[in-house]
Amino acid sequence: MSTPKKRLNRYNPASDDFKKEEFPFYWIARVYGRYNMAMEKTLKKIDLDIPRWRILFILKENGQSSISEISEHAIAKLSTVTKIVYRMKDDGLVDTAPCANDGRVTQVTITDKGRHMVEEIQVNTAHIFTNSFQGLSEAQIAKLNGTLEKIYANLPED
Numbered sequence: 001m002s003t004p005k006k007r008l009n010r011y012n013p014a015s016d017d018f019k020k021e022e023f024p025f026y027w028i029a030r031v032y033g034r035y036n037m038a039m040e041k042t043l044k045k046i047d048l049d050i051p052r053w054r055i056l057f058i059l060k061e062n063g064q065s066s067i068s069e070i071s072e073h074a075i076a077k078l079s080t081v082t083k084i085v086y087r088m089k090d091d092g093l094v095d096t097a098p099c100a101n102d103g104r105v106t107q108v109t110i111t112d113k114g115r116h117m118v119e120e121i122q123v124n125t126a127h128i129f130t131n132s133f134q135g136l137s138e139a140q141i142a143k144l145n146g147t148l149e150k151i152y153a154n155l156p157e158d
Helices: 004-009 024-044 050-062 067-074 078-090 112-132 138-154
Strands: 064-066 094-098 106-110
Touching: 024 050, 024 112, 050 064, 050 067, 050 078, 050 094, 050 106, 050 112, 064 067, 067 078, 067 106, 078 094, 078 106, 106 112
Parallel strands: none
Antiparallel strands: 064 106, 094 106
């Protein structure tokens, strides 16, 4: 008879009982990789990439954000986000301005052109979400999000 600890060992890469197909991060990585490939392929058709998509959707939801807030939500280095934001500004997708309370902080807002791009993205990528979550209920998706949020909170920040 297997003990609870023995059963949990198959999820732990440090264990001799480890099985990659039962390791949650194996599936998280595979899902994320496949999702990224589908998004890259679809976004390329409308001359966009994943980093710019992330920034546009962060701004769509938040209205405006500092570059450091965008960096945090996009899970990207501040220097990388800064470069992308200024390229997006050159493309007319976003505007930047110093923060009224702290001139050292750059606030980013989405432009009308950026909002139109968001609409185009939504039309072109809707099938990815629909297909990805086919057969799952709203409750299952909410439970999955809750589980992933708990795992995220358990991980070290650096």
